[in-house]
Amino acid sequence: QVQLVESGGGLVQTGGSLRLSCVASGSIFSIYLMGWYRQAPGKQRELVASIHSEDNRDYADYVKGRFTISRDNAKNTVYLQMNSLKPEDTAIYYCNAVLRTSATMPLNPYWGQGTQVTVAS
Secondary structure (H helix, E strand, O other), rough: OOEEEOOOOOEEEOOEEEEEEEEEEOOOOOOEEEEEEEEOOOOEEEEEEEEEOOEEEEEEEEHOOOOOEEHHHHEEEEEEEEEEEEEEEEEEEEEEEHHHHHOOOEEEEEEEEEEEEEEOO
């Protein structure tokens, strides 16, 4: 079984910072990438940032220069450091991992339960 456990969400004022964490555990053979998505009420879920197994990173344009994604491979953990937060960053943030559970299994995506981030003035 594979489980993604997220933490770090909360309420912060405009300009503040939060650090999200996501730990993947269970039957994991290899992880291709881990990333963060977010979804605001009435909006489509969108990619925030991702980090691949070879450490290349992708960011949505609206978070470049403000957010940083990183990982700890030994702990199967991905982080999202969020600085200079804006009200429009308010959303549920979901952890995503694309991984294989064994050498004979294909890559499949897995999702965390989400953590609420609220940015207010």
